[in-house]
Amino acid sequence: MKKILIAFAALAFAGATARAADTLLITGAGATFPFPLYSKWFSDYNKKHPALQFNYQSIGSGGGIKQITGKTVDFGASDAPMTDEQIAKAPGITHIPTVLGAVVVTYNAPMQSLKLTPETLSGIFLGKITKWNDPALAKDNAGVKLPDTAITVAHRSDGSGTTNIFTDYLSKVSPEWKEKVGKGTAVKWPVGLGGKGNEGVTGLVKSTPGAIGYVELAYAKQNKLPTSTLKNQEGVFVQPSLEATSEAAAGVEMPADFRVSITNASGKTAYPIAGFTYLLVYKDQADKAKGEALVNFLWWAIHEGQTSAAPLDYAPLPKPVVAMVEKTLQSMTVQGKPAQLAATR
Amino acid sequence: MPPPADIAANGTALAEPPQRLPAGAHTGDRLWNALLGVFGGAVLLVVGVIVLELVEVSRPVMAVGATRFLLGRDWNPVVDSFGALPFIYGTLVTSTLAIVVALPVSVGLALFLSEMGPPRLRPVVSFAIEILAAIPSVVYGLWGLFVLVPWLRSTVEPFLQRTLGFLPLFQGPTIGLGFLAAGLILAVMILPTVSSVTNEVLKTVPDSLREGALALGATRWEAIRIAVLPYARPGILGAAILGLGRALGETMAVTMVIGNSPEIHASLFAAGYSLPAVIANEFAETVTDVHTGALAGLALVLFGISLVLNSLARILVQLVSRGPMRGATE
Amino acid sequence: MRSLAVRRAVNVIVTILCGAMVLVAIVPLGSLLWLVVSKGAPGLTPSFFTALPAPVGEPGGGIGNAILGTGMLVGLACLIGLPLGIGAGVFLAERGDGPFGRAVRFTAEIFSGIPSIVIGIAAYGVVVIPMRRFSALAGGLALALLMVPSLARTTEELVRLVPGTLREASLALGIPQWKTSLRIVLRTAAGGILTAALLAIARAAGETAPLLFTSLNNQYWNFRPDLPTASLTVQIFNYAISPYQDWHDKAWSAALVLLLLVGALNLAARYALRRSAAGGQT
Numbered sequence: 001m002k003k004i005l006i007a008f009a010a011l012a013f014a015g016a017t018a019r020a021a022d023t024l025l026i027t028g029a030g031a032t033f034p035f036p037l038y039s040k041w042f043s044d045y046n047k048k049h050p051a052l053q054f055n056y057q058s059i060g061s062g063g064g065i066k067q068i069t070g071k072t073v074d075f076g077a078s079d080a081p082m083t084d085e086q087i088a089k090a091p092g093i094t095h096i097p098t099v100l101g102a103v104v105v106t107y108n109a110p111m112q113s114l115k116l117t118p119e120t121l122s123g124i125f126l127g128k129i130t131k132w133n134d135p136a137l138a139k140d141n142a143g144v145k146l147p148d149t150a151i152t153v154a155h156r157s158d159g160s161g162t163t164n165i166f167t168d169y170l171s172k173v174s175p176e177w178k179e180k181v182g183k184g185t186a187v188k189w190p191v192g193l194g195g196k197g198n199e200g201v202t203g204l205v206k207s208t209p210g211a212i213g214y215v216e217l218a219y220a221k222q223n224k225l226p227t228s229t230l231k232n233q234e235g236v237f238v239q240p241s242l243e244a245t246s247e248a249a250a251g252v253e254m255p256a257d258f259r260v261s262i263t264n265a266s267g268k269t270a271y272p273i274a275g276f277t278y279l280l281v282y283k284d285q286a287d288k289a290k291g292e293a294l295v296n297f298l299w300w301a302i303h304e305g306q307t308s309a310a311p312l313d314y315a316p317l318p319k320p321v322v323a324m325v326e327k328t329l330q331s332m333t334v335q336g337k338p339a340q341l342a343a344t345r
Numbered sequence: 346m347p348p349p350a351d352i353a354a355n356g357t358a359l360a361e362p363p364q365r366l367p368a369g370a371h372t373g374d375r376l377w378n379a380l381l382g383v384f385g386g387a388v389l390l391v392v393g394v395i396v397l398e399l400v401e402v403s404r405p406v407m408a409v410g411a412t413r414f415l416l417g418r419d420w421n422p423v424v425d426s427f428g429a430l431p432f433i434y435g436t437l438v439t440s441t442l443a444i445v446v447a448l449p450v451s452v453g454l455a456l457f458l459s460e461m462g463p464p465r466l467r468p469v470v471s472f473a474i475e476i477l478a479a480i481p482s483v484v485y486g487l488w489g490l491f492v493l494v495p496w497l498r499s500t501v502e503p504f505l506q507r508t509l510g511f512l513p514l515f516q517g518p519t520i521g522l523g524f525l526a527a528g529l530i531l532a533v534m535i536l537p538t539v540s541s542v543t544n545e546v547l548k549t550v551p552d553s554l555r556e557g558a559l560a561l562g563a564t565r566w567e568a569i570r571i572a573v574l575p576y577a578r579p580g581i582l583g584a585a586i587l588g589l590g591r592a593l594g595e596t597m598a599v600t601m602v603i604g605n606s607p608e609i610h611a612s613l614f615a616a617g618y619s620l621p622a623v624i625a626n627e628f629a630e631t632v633t634d635v636h637t638g639a640l641a642g643l644a645l646v647l648f649g650i651s652l653v654l655n656s657l658a659r660i661l662v663q664l665v666s667r668g669p670m671r672g673a674t675e
Numbered sequence: 676m677r678s679l680a681v682r683r684a685v686n687v688i689v690t691i692l693c694g695a696m697v698l699v700a701i702v703p704l705g706s707l708l709w710l711v712v713s714k715g716a717p718g719l720t721p722s723f724f725t726a727l728p729a730p731v732g733e734p735g736g737g738i739g740n741a742i743l744g745t746g747m748l749v750g751l752a753c754l755i756g757l758p759l760g761i762g763a764g765v766f767l768a769e770r771g772d773g774p775f776g777r778a779v780r781f782t783a784e785i786f787s788g789i790p791s792i793v794i795g796i797a798a799y800g801v802v803v804i805p806m807r808r809f810s811a812l813a814g815g816l817a818l819a820l821l822m823v824p825s826l827a828r829t830t831e832e833l834v835r836l837v838p839g840t841l842r843e844a845s846l847a848l849g850i851p852q853w854k855t856s857l858r859i860v861l862r863t864a865a866g867g868i869l870t871a872a873l874l875a876i877a878r879a880a881g882e883t884a885p886l887l888f889t890s891l892n893n894q895y896w897n898f899r900p901d902l903p904t905a906s907l908t909v910q911i912f913n914y915a916i917s918p919y920q921d922w923h924d925k926a927w928s929a930a931l932v933l934l935l936l937v938g939a940l941n942l943a944a945r946y947a948l949r950r951s952a953a954g955g956q957t
Contacts, residue, residue, distance in 0.1 A: 453696025
């Protein structure tokens with residue numbers, strides 16, 4: 001018996017070291033917002049470079065920030081730009097914007113369409129509007145039959161960049177929200193059920209009649225859930241779409257460290273709740289092989305990777321931003337030396 | 346007279362410790378004893394490290410005020426203000442509901458298995474209960490999410506609201522997720538524990554008591570009611586508390602059906618949160634020390650409650666096996 | 676005093692009530708098993724067992740890496756937990772009478788009351804943070820710690836049950852005490868210990884909470900203990916709370932695989948128990 005166990009252990013060890021020699025596993029964790037796109041990116045990239053495996057776990061932006069700060073993962077992902085305090089705890093951390101997404105308000109009710117204004121949206125999430133046929137909602141949705149049922153709010157139970165974008169918007173348009181709740185990756189919600197990840201919230205809305213929740217556009221589309229039309233800063237009701245998302249980023253000045261908020265953007269066709277999403281990496285990569293692989297992947301992501309964005313309803317990075325990111329990637333170092341980019345495009 | 350040896354958890358007495366030669370009679374023996382000591386010490390070390398770590402990590406939140414933490418109703422990561430009350434409430438409500446449902450069922454089960462049921466059916470039922478015990482928590486959660494919750498939402502909760510809606514317990518929107526769903530799933534999960542301990546307790550009741558009642562012309566049920574149950578009562582209570590202790594620590598099944606909302610509501614239809622569920626959802630992403638400390642504090646609270654309940658349960662179960670009437674059987 | 680007929684009727688009613696309680700217990704079990712089998716079985720294609728998970732939104736894929744991951748985690752848990760648990764049990768049985776032994780026993784009691792999520796936090800602090808990575812090792816450690824209290828307690832009971840005469844006979848023949856403990860006493864108790872070990876392993880295989888922040892998850896095949904790994908339980912959880920119907924179906928199928936695994940371990944435990952009882956002591 002003992003001999004068999006020893007033989008087995010030896011074989012397993014041999015197998016493990018042999019395998020370890022040919023593949024490199026790079027682990028990342030964070031935002032669920034871009035997960036449908038990242039999932040495709042890592043799969044496509046792995047097909048091109050079979051020896052590189054990117055293991056991405058969508059645990060929420062809060063988790064991404066924490067884990068990259070603690071260096072328990074090789075890269076993080078977050079739609080919420082890190083705050084100054086968070087950056088102080090992770091010296092050398094860099095934000096790399098990858099795509100733009102829209103946070104949509106989806107619901108589980110018989111209406112085909114729903115128009116929401118900043119007042120009604122904040123009213124619902126503050127718990128002041130509790131029924132679908134509330135007069136405030138009826139006023140904006142003339143001609144649409146609103147059911148006489150309770151509204152069940154669904155929000156995130158984990159630390160979320162999507163929450164950050166959503167509450168950032170609500171804080172801008174509703175003084176009451178700003179005072180009572182504020183903005184952040186995790187807030188004290190006045191009402192509602194909590195779901196884990198964009199996946200969880202979508203799941204809640206999909207299975208609970210009368211529910212309303214905020215999720216990234218791709219999740220609503222993939223699950224055939226309706227999206228509300230929101231009134232933007234110019235007073236125009238806008239449906240979430242690629243173009244409306246890009247429009248939101250168009251007027252905004254991108255700072256050097258890429259930390260920016262594009263909610264409630266100006267522009268007639270701009271969608272009001274949109275945001276960049278970031279990959280969080282250290283400017284100086286400590287591991288040679290992983291560092292090289294990571295920088296090269298990021299280069300691919302902001303160039304070839306962008307073509308996968310539109311089919312999944314993520315807006316590609318504006319050209320000026322791509323130029324800025326290129327400079328940042330070129331200035332990244334691996335163990336002190338400049339990163340070797342496979343090709344300059 | 347044999348000295349009373351240690352009592353194991355289910356109430357049966359351990360055999361006497363073996364006779365020993367003085368330690369050190371052989372170098373092999375010295376090594377062996379040292380090795381055993383290492384294992385024993387490892388247990389002390391592990392538990393010690395866990396408790397100390399929890400205390401240490403929870404310091405930032407305790408520094409602000411332990412009572413404020415324990416009794417606070419707000420869980421607000423934005424301003425780093427954390428109160429444990431909604432989670433304590435949720436844990437207690439769901440566990441209490443679980444035991445309220447599970448205890449009668451378990452007693453009925455145990456009676457079936459030991460007294461009332463047809464002997465041919467007993468092994469089948471016993472086997473079924475063993476299967477219940479072996480099912481992992483996440484599978485219960487899966488079933489709860491896709492079967493129990495829709496059933497509660499469409500059938501049970503509206504029914505309860507129509508008939509008993511005047512009680513605050515059954516008011517509010519019937520979404521299916523919430524305290525009721527979590528409590529019911531926990532009830533199913535603790536059934537094996539409570540019923541098997543109850544079964545053991547019933548078995549330790551001396552036959553003479555039963556036989557005495559039967560000899561006096563009691564029906565089976567009357568014999569149980571008059572002779573067995575009163576004797577076994579502390580033990581059954583112990584079984585219930587043991588089940589309660591197990592329900593407290595359940596994480597996955599609860600987090601999948603409770604609604605994850607740190608609110609205190611009287612209604613069982615409302616969404617809530619429990620201590621293990623919030624730790625599971627938020628631990629991987631706390632950025633401030635206070636937030637991490639708050640979760641560690643919740644872990645300590647959870648740990649403390651389970652400890653108290655488990656000890657209480659053990660004492661009660663032992664009370665029955667060492668019971669006051671034991672002398673009567675010798 | 677009520678008439679005999681009434682008392683007999685009450686007896687019958689109570690018997691029926693007990694039967695009803697049995698039904699209340701059996702119905703959820705039946706529903707769960709029926710659904711896991713009926714919803715899960717159609718998904719059990721060969722590729723389900725061998726393939727890696729497909730990206731979000733793409734059909735196909737499987738749980739091959741999750742099955743491997745659970746195997747690895749359980750294997751690591753056994754390596755750490757079995758010696759520790761059994762060793763602690765033997766310690767308590769043979770040297771558990773002094774103050775040190777009493778302290779250990781008391782601590783073991785406390786240990787058994789620690790919820791699994793708390794063990795997960797401990798493993799995160801002790802393994803993940805210093806190692807700067809999520810790993811199967813951390814997950815395996817967490818599972819091992821969950822196995823220890825029940826193993827220790829059962830081993831202690833079993834070792835104490837070995838008849839003193841066996842020990843005395845061995846010592847009388849001049850066999851040193853440590854050999855007596857190891858070869859005679861433990862071997863006699865081995866059947867029961869094996870049963871307890873198998874049950875502890877079955878329980879560990881079904882755990883989810885402690886793995887959430889220790890072994891995390893991994894979409895690829897993983898053979899290294901120092902890297903994150905997939906597991907059946909975490910995969911089921913992630914699929915179940917997702918909104919995708921395809922993932923829901925996979926969750927049922929994965930649950931079926933998990934139940935088969937846990938069931939097999941439990942059956943093995945019963946078999947070991949029966950063999951040790953039959954073969955057993957004189």
